[in-house]
Amino acid sequence: MITSASGWRKVFAESGEKDDDNVEIGDLNRTIAALAAETFADYMLAQKKSPLIIVGMDTRPTGPAIAETMLRVFLAKKIAVSYTGIIASPEIMVYAHSADGFVYISASHNPIGYNGIKFGLNDGGVLNGQENAKLVAEFEKKCARPDAAEYAQKLASSCSDIDLDWVFAESIATKHSAANTYRSFEKEVISGSKEPAVQNAVFARIRQNLIQKPLCVVADMNGSARTMSIDKTFLNECGISLTAINSAPGQIAHEIIPEPENLVWCAHEIEKRQAAGDKNCILGYMPDCDGDRGNIVYWDEIEQKAKVLRAQEGFALSVLSELAYSAYQAQFSQGCGLAKKAELFLSGKNGQTGSFFGGQKVGVAVNGPTSMRIEEIAHAFKAEVFRSEVGEANVVNLAREKRSEGWTVRILGEGSNGGNITHPAAVRDPLCTIFALVKLLILKDDQANGALRKGLFHLWCEASGQMEKYKENYTLRDIIETLPVYTTTGVSEERAVLQIKTADHGILKAKFQKIFENQWNLHKNELKELYGFESYVAVRTNGTVETKNIDDYSQSGKGGLKIIFYDENEKPVAFMWMRGSGTEPVFRVMCDVKGNKPKEEQKLLEWETKMILRADSLA
Structure with missing residues (x-):
């Protein structure tokens, strides 16, 4: 299991296959879910005597089994829980303002056999890296117990079935309350004001302008948690028509990650509506399974086709x-x-x-x-x-x-x-x-x-x-x-993902530094001629801290490392970046080049990749 602050994730399907859409998770994964729940329960009880935790999930097949196991543990630990069932992650995080914390069961954009857990308090987001590290340490201790499986099973079975039944019975009302809270919060976020008078003025102007120039939006829900959210009713009341496809919960019709290769279904629907005479249909979006990311498709009136807007x-x-x-x-x-x-x-x-x-x-x-x-x-x-x-x-x-x-x-x-x-x-x-x-x-x-x-x-x-x-x-x-205008490597491209053997990324980056500095000294005249690179600065990002002009690349550890290149006017014109993923067992790379320069971006990324792979072979 990967246990980053962005979410704990693994393949929860009992078969261990990442594309398995069966509902069974097996005894081992139930043990993991139970111990994760107890870890968070202990964390919350250390902060408050009688905490309230909101529990929800996306539409993955394994979600209900994980949710039931975790609910049983919370109840066994005498913690009050409210269960929303299927809910979009932005919605549960807003609703958690009314509680003490939340658990959200999701693996975001990972394939269908994956699932995972996000933990948070009542501030609207997931736990930060420091607090997550505390949970991880305690979770690993629990997993290391010789009797971990027996202990987890006993803990989950000690829950009152009557109490669990009532939590499930209340879930419809809980979800309804969450949706109302979410709607009110969206008005605040979109308008930029907490005050109803200002909010109403903003939305009144939006609606009046939309009456004069109607707008239709297509949403490829892809069976995600947003199928159970406020999208249609909220957009409609604001004066926007919504057409949703793959709109039944769990109707996951294609790959989950909302990158260009999976936005084509949304694009086809826009083109279909345009061909049918709906000239107001000019926008579309596709969320991932937990419904927090919505990448965009738009109608290009010059080229007369729907085009995918790249993430950047x-x-x-x-x-x-x-x-x-x-x-x-x-x-x-x-x-x-x-x-x-x-x-x-x-x-x-x-x-x-x-x-x-x-x-x-x-x-x-x-x-x-x-x-x-x-x-x-x-x-x-x-x-x-x-x-x-x-x-x-x-x-x-x-x-x-x-x-x-x-x-x-x-x-x-x-x-x-x-x-x-x-x-x-x-x-x-x-x-x-x-x-x-x-x-x-x-x-x-x-x-x-x-x-x-x-x-x-x-x-x-x-x-x-x-x-x-x-x-x-x-x-x-x-x-x-x-x-x-910039040319940027897409995060989902095959060339943006490397398989690295070196487990210690600090050592890998130290080797990379020697190779890069040697390459720069050997080829800086050529780099100046090809790309206009006059100088460079090395930058690391660890947590919330960005440090420029570093002279020891290994200090970035598992954080991000970036080399920014400057022209003769000391203006940044490109960068290469690298970091091991916190949610997948891969090493990510990318380049960003000023201007419409796909060949330059490709060559720069190839150069970066060769140096990293060379460093990996020497580490």
């Missing part, structure tokens, strides 16, 4: 949108009371002047392999970018640290994996991604009381010095064409 581009658009939206809000909201804010929003009157964000220090938190296009977008709005190690928990905790230092960090995420996190959410959410794009498309320039209120795309074109590309009737393609 989708994240870049979300960052662009939310920074522009913050600037849009700042046009009328600074220094006003709640009633006045709502009045100014609806009237379009300007409530402040000055910087994009009314004097706030605004930042964006991302992981190490997120494309450098994010820096260009952020810097256009005079915002800063902060980077952490890969892992949603690392990015979320980095954003929290920066907020404690006085920064406003509304948008964060892992561009390399797709999806985005919009504060106060602490997990990716496809509805937030969809609404980032919706706001970009429909919050346009308007006139109110003789004053111009600039729309989101207008604000972006102005900030980035691209007003020549702005037009009144723009489309998503027009917006995409204003993004900074």
